[in-house]
Amino acid sequence: MISSPLKKVLLPLLFMLLIAPVAVHAQDTTQTKQEESEAKAKSEEIETSSDLREAVTENLDSIQEDAKSADEMKKTQQEQQAAQDGQQPGDTTTQTDTLSDSSPESPTEQQVTDQAPEKMTILGFFKSIPVYLQSVPDRVPFIRDRGLIFFGRTEIDGAYYSSGILKSDSGFRLRSFRLGLAKAYKHNLSAKAEIDLTDGDTTFADLYVRYRHSRWGLFTAGNQRVAQTLVNQTSRISRTFMEEPLPAEAFGLGRRLALGWDQNKKKGGLHLTVFGPDLNGSIGDSGYAGRIYLNPTRSRFNVFHVGASYVSENMSRKTRFFSHPESRVTDQRLVDTGIYDDITHQNIYGLEIAGARESLMFRSEFFRATWDQPNKKDPTFKGVYVQASWVLTGESYKYTQGKFLRIRPQQPRGAWEVAARVSHVDLNDEHVFGGEETNFTLAVNWYAPANQFRVMSNLIFVRTDDIAGNENPIIFQMRAQFHW
Helix, strand or coil, rough: CCHHHHHHHHHHHHHHHHHHHHHHHHHHHHHHHHHHHHHHHHHHHHHHHHHHHHHHHCCCCCCHHHHHHHHHHHHHHHHHHHHHHHCCCCCHHHHHHHHHHCCCCCCCCHHHHHHHHCCCHHHHHHHHHHHHHHHHCCCCCHHHHHCEEEEEEEEEEEECCCCCCHHHEEEEEEEEEEEEEECCCCCEEEEEEEECCCCCCEEEEEEEEEEECCEEEEEEEEEEEEHCCCCCHCCCCCCCCCCCCCCHEEEECCEEEEEEEEEEECEEEEEEEEEEECCCCCCCCEEEEEEEEEEEEEEECEEEEEEEEEEEEEEEEEEEEECCCCCCCCCCCEEECCEEECCEEEEEEEEEEEEEEECEEEEEEEEEEECCCCCCCEEEEEEEEEEEEEEECCCCCCEHHHHCCCCCCCCCCCEEEEEEEEEEEEEEEEEEEEEEEEEEEEEEEECCCCCCCEEEEEEEEEEEEECCCCCCCCEEEEEEEECC
């Protein structure tokens, strides 16, 4: 028998030995669950930040990837230069040692060479602008300390108009100047605020909050793009031509204060919006819109895309359809229905087809719009465009979430792209005589290696009917486009 004093000592020890593994296991399980929870939250935050970065850079890949590509191209260029000089890549140390042994003055000369400032080329100057702007957050504590993403876009246009009422408008214009901030939060939440300073007035472009659910898709509340057509969902940063085609401007709703839902899958997607007026109070009324797209044959560099969209809008204010001649240095509109104040409702339909195979791409869209006018025959307006493009330097077009993104240069000297487009809009029907216009456009674009600067050029041949004044000018225009 165990004595009573010894029992008092052994029993607690035995009990502790029995529960110790359980306690350790419970502690390990709790710690593991906590680590898993933290890892999941971190993963969600990274995913949200990645999605937000894609959104604020208008569906381009991240700035970091752009910089990485630029570094890789620079390295390739240095290796090619070394090969031309008869030196194997990576042998710079051996060559330096040989020079050091042959001449006592070599180290000093080498140091002077290293310290000599490099000459700033025109290309280097343009590349340095977006890089400088991208570094702004590091110098502004308010942005840096809060983990905000600073982004923006600037476009400067110049145009020459050969004849007609446009001739006196030849010149230059600041086409776009936008600044914005965005932030990714935990639990797949993000926010974006972008202002347009182009005309000296401060107006909002995007201003919304988003939530991404892994199963139910993307929910957006605020000022955003209406779910409508392929070209209207594509930012100017990713468009091949300087301006949208004639029917896209005439029938596009742009941004509205809305609730939006997106569901994007591998072979297609759906985008719905319920909207009110524009946040700036200048245009629009209440309505709803939807766009659906399919890409049944899709691979990394090949895609075939079809889609359709529909917009229904109540009209309680004055309305009109018009389009600029695919140039915005001028304020002239060659086709314009004029203002009507008796329109009660409008419907806008869109059909889209597009495809890409490596460095070749084509797209086409058809538009149809109707007005409801009491005690009058309802007019119907139509438009269509067809375009094709080819990247001469071999880069492939990228496609994601129902739209094409701008190419990413892979060559040290950047990328070259050529394109052609025919667009047509008819604003004549029943008692409405807004005119008819057809444009044929040729384009040549150059993309800087860092992918944040682009030079665009368009040559446009314009033809209008007698209602639009038989205006037949030739337009030559260019654009310098920065984004960061």
